[in-house]
Amino acid sequence: MLTIRIIPCLDVDKGKVVKGIRFRNLNVAGDPIKLAQYYNDQGADELIFLDVTASVEKRKAIIDVVNAVAKKVFIPLCVGGGIRDIKDIRALLNAGADKVAICTGAVENPELIREGARIFGSQCIVISIDAARVGDEWHCYTYGGRVDTKIDVIEWAKRCEELGAGEILLNSIDRDGTQMGYDIELTKVVSSAVKIPIIASGGAGSLKQIYNVIKYGNADAVLLASALHYKKFTIPQIKRFLRKKKVRVRW
């Protein structure tokens, strides 16, 4: 049976991992290659690199990072951030990424999903949805959560699936960084609206919350950032907990 994936997310700026990562006795701060190896050794099922570099001309740095990591770490690598066209996708895949995560670029040009899936295959195209609750519904946000597109998240998720997206990375803006727990309701409605896998993101603060979004939100994978980076818990701890609860994990 397929297992639930535990996916650490690393924010990369100009080739360095940002968001203070506190590792005692471990001199890896900022080095994406060492961190990727560290999480790989811990049992991460996949890695996501999010390029937060603001200036376009410095974006070559992420290519170098992916290139170096792919030579040493043999688990799936997904890269997101600032992807606007086929050229961007190709550059990342050629560097060794297995998938790309597209957010704003897809909302502004949905054809990019269709084109990307046609050329590289659906499995390469992960659509990242930044969702925030507005009244009774969820809206898609773009530009790192700054712009409310007024597009309904459920409708957008269905559209993405139709256009050929392989997975949805569903990030709750409301929960992001709060450690209050994933948005289970959001995850559940999107997960039941589409057949493609959902990666739940935003709000992981306890082992129980991770279990809840899998059990009640029907998430196929969970993304973790701060909770792992700040060593609130480790990947082996998460997997041990889930195993006890009869959730299938790679062990």
Place this chain on the structure above:
Amino acid sequence: MIGIIDYGAGNLHSIKNALNYLGLKNRLIRDEDGFKNIERIILPGVGAFGAAITKLRKAGILERLLEWLRGDKPYLGICLGLQLLFESSEEAEGINGFGIFKGRMKRFLTSKIPQIGWNSIEVIKPSPIFNSQRKKVYFYFLHSYYLDTPEKDIVLARTVYGVSYPSVINKGNIYAVQFHPEKSGKAGLDLLKKWVELC
């Protein structure tokens, strides 16, 4: 020297990186001449069944590859490289696969498509290609079509995703896996190493 068949569709960097990491000499095969001095062949890839056949034919590789397989020379098919060994696929009606073995690729019906992620294999027939130290081994899978074959004796291991289907096959020097050893961490690297030792 390991030849990696490049039919212009799949992402070959991962398999190349993995072989380099293991210190196994390799180069890409893009045309008929590429077969020179090659001892083993890997046909990797994620891609479409029909497009792959067309591209292999256009590049002049298809006939050489069929000769290679019929001569029972060392081969490792990964993902699509497993699927192409069989007769046909629901993905591309009317297009013939290599037809080395009897069987057809069917689209998953019940579960989420594609299957993306780590799944385990159940060994049906013990083989030195498996690292026997562990009872349960997980590999990274990424596919929408699964193998349905009447050739039971070529099946080394099976995997369950809605249905139970063959995920590792072998006959003579021909091996093929539905998962991606180049993306399956240590378990995958071990398998690649074993394959080279075996044939």
